Amino acid sequence: MYSGIPKTSQKRVVIIGAGFGGLAVARKLATYPEIQTVLLDRNNFHQFQPLFYQVAMAGLEPSSISFPLRKAFQNRSNMHIRVTSVTSIDTERQEVETSTMGAISYDYLIIAAGAETNFFGMKNIIERALPMKSVGEALALRNRMLENFERALISDDLDERQGLMNVVVVGGGPTGVELSGTLAEMKVHILPKDYPELDFRQMQIYLVQSGGELLEPMSRQSQIKSEQYLKKLGINVMLNARVTDFDGKYVYLLDGTKLRTDNLVWTAGVKATTFEGIPSEVMGRGGRIKTNAYCQVESLPNVFAIGDIAAVMGDEKFPDGHPQLAQPAIQQGKLLAKNLIRIIRKENLVPFKYKDLGSMATVGRNLAVVDLPFLKFQGFLAWLTWMFVHLVSIVGVKNRLMIFINWVWNYITYDQSLRLIIRSKEPIIKSEVEEAEPTHVNPS
Known part of the structure; x- marks a missing residue:
């Protein structure tokens, strides 16, 4: 199968997943001409997960919290995006097997596929x-x-x-x-x-x-x-x-x-996304891939893991890995991009240290809780803080504007105007039509 990705003298970095971590590292790597970056994801857009619940409750359009990946990397000739699923990883041959393009080789692999819902086997x-x-x-x-x-x-x-x-x-x-x-x-x-x-x-x-x-x-x-x-x-x-x-x-x-x-x-709950080919001995609690302080997978120096799927060791405050939140993934992605350049240029690597910016949650109109490293507060001010932080974190100026307009409208009118039942309609293939049609028997 044909991927359309040219072979060049550049070092090829393959990134699995375009979540917070994958997008952060890809954006940084795209600025380095000596690297060819290949970003693989099942969707052609980045999703802002913290606001999924507002889509579910008819407060926001899905497009408001999604951003097209190709738009994020326009005019970057060293950036290649492919919409596909990764079925397995061959660390010996340095290839990832995909559902649509076959095998894609890599010099360096970054696994940033995030986590999936954990139903605990029920x-x-x-x-x-x-x-x-x-x-x-x-x-x-x-x-x-x-x-x-x-x-x-x-x-x-x-x-x-x-x-x-x-x-x-x-x-x-x-x-x-x-x-x-x-x-x-x-x-x-x-x-x-x-x-x-x-x-x-x-x-x-x-x-x-x-x-x-x-x-x-x-x-x-x-x-x-x-x-x-x-x-x-x-x-x-x-x-x-x-x-x-x-x-x-x-x-x-x-x-x-x-x-x-x-x-x-x-x-x-969530559990880390798993891939065939990753050695079981590097899997930690919740299926997370154990890495060293540089996000390198144990015993696999050219394979890295970041975000929800990774348990980055070496941080005394987080002996079992960092929280499965956006900020650790973003910070790991940004540092890993710089470290990859250091590896290529044979420079010393910088270990990852998580800078805790705090956590927050909103409960309802004027009701939220915020824990900052230096201050904890609740109520209306916390609610405004929550809205501001989430608004500036959204990818794309248009998305920020649309979300702000929706929030202002909802606040003034006590109403959400997106209560639409939208069902997908799949085309009926010929064999299904033939099965559905009754057989007519000529009475003569």
């Missing part, structure tokens, strides 16, 4: 729960919620209506907290206007967390305040509660509790 939940690790999954959740309200309108069965309206969110991290808070505000300010025939006092929102606190990595002060905010919004916060099963109608907890719902949203 088959029914894998099949029936709604995850939210991509723009597509966020849209699927939006469609499901809106379709269920439409179905509830025409149901004369009280139990069925209850199941269609109730929502159980599993996972007390930032995504679960932010999704629950937004849904609670929609329940009060938006949905009763769209569906006046439904009694939204019957709608129950549950946030189920297996641990004893929400927002586990944050300060105790922020954990307590976020729980208070959620309860004030009418959310049933259930701590020390572990989900064991979901049959499509009931969520079952370890203590025997049953929660009636057709809608289980799963934000409970």
Whole structure:
């Protein structure tokens, strides 16, 4: 198969994944003429994951939090982007096998494929729960919620209506907290206007967390305040509660509790994306690839890993690897680009040290919690801080402007104008048409 990538005297760096880490390292490498960079991703765009929940809750268009990769690298002749999936890695031959182009050779390989939803091996939940690790999954959740309200309108069965309206969110991290808070505000300010025939006092929102606190990595002060905010919004916060099963109608907890719902949203955990060909001995907790302080994979000096998929060793504050957040990935990507140039130029490498810029989460209108290295605060100022940080982090001036306009409009009107049920339509292939057509028998 043909990749269209020319062979040159440049050192070829192949990057798997265009998330925060992959995009950061690619942008830096594209400025060095002595390197040929090949960026591989299943999508032709970068996704801003922290705002997936706003797409799911009809607050933002998917295009507002997505940025075309090719636009980011226009006029860079040493940059090659291919939309494909990596099926395996051959570290001996220094090749990555792809689903559409066959093998692509590399001089240096950067694995930045991120993480995927961890269902902890529960088959029914894998099949029936709604995850939210991509723009597509966020849209699927939006469609499901809106379709269920439409179905509830025409149901004369009280139990069925209850199941269609109730929502159980599993996972007390930032995504679960932010999704629950937004849904609670929609329940009060938006949905009763769209569906006046439904009694939204019957709608129950549950946030189920297996641990004893929400927002586990944050300060105790922020954990307590976020729980208070959620309860004030009418959310049933259930701590020390572990989900064991979901049959499509009931969520079952370890203590025997049953929660009636057709809608289980799963934000409970992630696991690193895995690739065939990576030695098992370099795999750490959660499937993360163990690297040294320079992001080099153990025993593979020309293979690197960054972001959620990596457990970078050597930082005393984070002995098991850094948090699976955007900032560690971005910082690792920027430093790795510089270190690759140092390797090529035979210069000394600089070890990675994570600069913790803080963490934050929003619960609802005027409600947020912020932990900075030097200050912790909550409420309206924290909410403004959260909005500013996320707005400047978005890739693309147009995206920032569109998000700002949407946020201002939503704040003034208490409304989200994107409550559209959008279904994809696949073309019917000839064999399917032939199977669907009845066989006509000539009566004569």
